[in-house]
Amino acid sequence: MNETSLTIETVHEIRDDCLCFASQRAARRLARRFDRVFSPLGLTNGQFSMLVPLIGLWRPRLGELAEFLAMDAATMTAAVKTLKKRGLVALLADEGDARARRPVLTQAGRELMAQAVPLWRKEHAAVQEAAPGVKASTLDQLGR
Amino acid sequence: MNETSLTIETVHEIRDDCLCFASQRAARRLARRFDRVFSPLGLTNGQFSMLVPLIGLWRPRLGELAEFLAMDAATMTAAVKTLKKRGLVALLADEGDARARRPVLTQAGRELMAQAVPLWRKEHAAVQEAAPGVKASTLDQLGR
């Protein structure tokens, strides 16, 4: 194979420019931070993000929620099992489609989220302040 | 607890502004894309990113490499085991510190990376073109 592709310049180019690499690093750092913030509640950042959209009136099927989170359906199946076991969500049968199921917040889930939101607000302010140039809406374009 | 935190406005604020949520989604999308691109080589995006810095002259200890990747030392232990089993890296004893180990690319690893780099270049160009406003250097500030 073409060995000219394995130069120091190539290494530096990938290291400095790769959006996948940069996004994985940022995602790991932020996941760790928010996991620690939510840990007194026994929540992970991912569980928090999965529960937030269920606070309002939206009643997605599991697949719709997975798509919103840009995650695989198989991941959703596993994740919702954990939340159900902890009593934070319940799964409603869909009217009209016996295959589909719709997760909803339980009362316990709602109360836990009421505690989690202020923790999110504080930590997010700190993160945003340290990276003033970065907007969530910009990240949403990434990888599409 | 203060139920006023669980308004529709709160849901929308977190959905639209949360940098953690946005980075996890972007990271999942990009991981999926590059995993598929590298799959003919039996490589994941994470394995690729772990091998790239070993192409050049840098000879990090496992912990230094983990820090560069913003990942936990325990994750590094597991990841390097897979790469070693596949014969892509070898682990050298450190001179002067019997605890430390330094991963190096094997010849097979080097040849595989020579094949992977052109695949990366093509996919990355497509990703960058679809998100012209996003720079890796900006993402590097996120979560620090």
Added chain:
DNA sequence: CTCTTATAGTTTGATATCAAGTTAAAATGA
């Protein structure tokens, strides 16, 4: 030199991630 503390890496356990294949139900078409 020895005791204490700090550091490098590993192990374990729980959750997260996705590809590939499976099951059951819905939609389509003949």
Added chain:
DNA sequence: TCATTTTAACTTGATATCAAACTATAAGAG
């Protein structure tokens, strides 16, 4: 209607992720 295709969710297997506890070695204090 009945057969085919598509869709929603689940299962399985492999890797990824980190906290916490652990082992072995190194560094520092006295």
